[in-house]
Amino acid sequence: MHPVFGSLIDRLDWPLAFVITGSATALLAIAWLACATDRPEDSSQPQLRSASDLKEQPLKTLLAHGYEPLRNRGTNSVSEHASVFAESSRRRTLLLLTLSYSAVGYFQYLFFYWLHYYFDSVLHMDKAESRYFAGLPSLAMAACMPIGGWLTDRAVRWRGDVVGPTIVPKFGMIVSALFLMCGIVSTDRVWVVACFTAALGVLGLCEASFWTAAVNLSQQRGGTSAAIMNTGGNGIGLLAPMITPWLGTHLGWKWGLSVGAIVAVLGGLCWFGIKPREDARD
8 A cells, every 4th residue: 555655654754664564464364274274184175095986976976076077088089079079178268268358467567666656756746645646546456356346247147157257357357448548638626637547446256367367267177277377477467667768668558558558458358258157067
């Protein structure tokens, strides 16, 4: 939060401010490890130690937890081709999912690293004002994340498992880009702050769809899919702190921020090729 961290820097200087915020993050990680860690014995999913265990588990129970029956593996060429196609489809979907989340990362890092500077040095806001206003979009994003999960659930009930999970990110990322552009072209600081806050808030609505799609895509290997997606999001996101000031210096800060809007639109378009639930089933 910009006002809190800025106040710590003013009072204690930046090295101690980093120590305090880092310590708070470490305590949060310890609390999460202690309270949220699950173990294999806590899982309700049947643990199959050998092939004979398949006979001991009811078929409906196994299918409910994602276990596929073994049907003529190695002898049914149609099944083999279908499996190859499904695997190829999953890889394409994971690639699109990673590219789209890379756009999310770029958009978020643009706000995290340069919004305070834009308010302070480009729009010439007061120091306290710029810190406060720069923190509002991050709060909006955090508040909208659970709302996005609820909207995604509603969309699934409305349009089913294949199309439903894609509706929020398809349109949310494009609407985020529109809000960002409105903030860029606006001349009134109230509208600038409001549009930027709405831009990151609407982007927060999309987070749940990304993570559920990544996990559903590979089912038992969902953690790996989510890790690949998140690596792309942070890796490409790190380009925003470097590209934005370069564009701001050479082409103007409006161009520097506008690239973020373009990236968000491209990320939203990726979702038109993503079918997470369908691809997860071979």
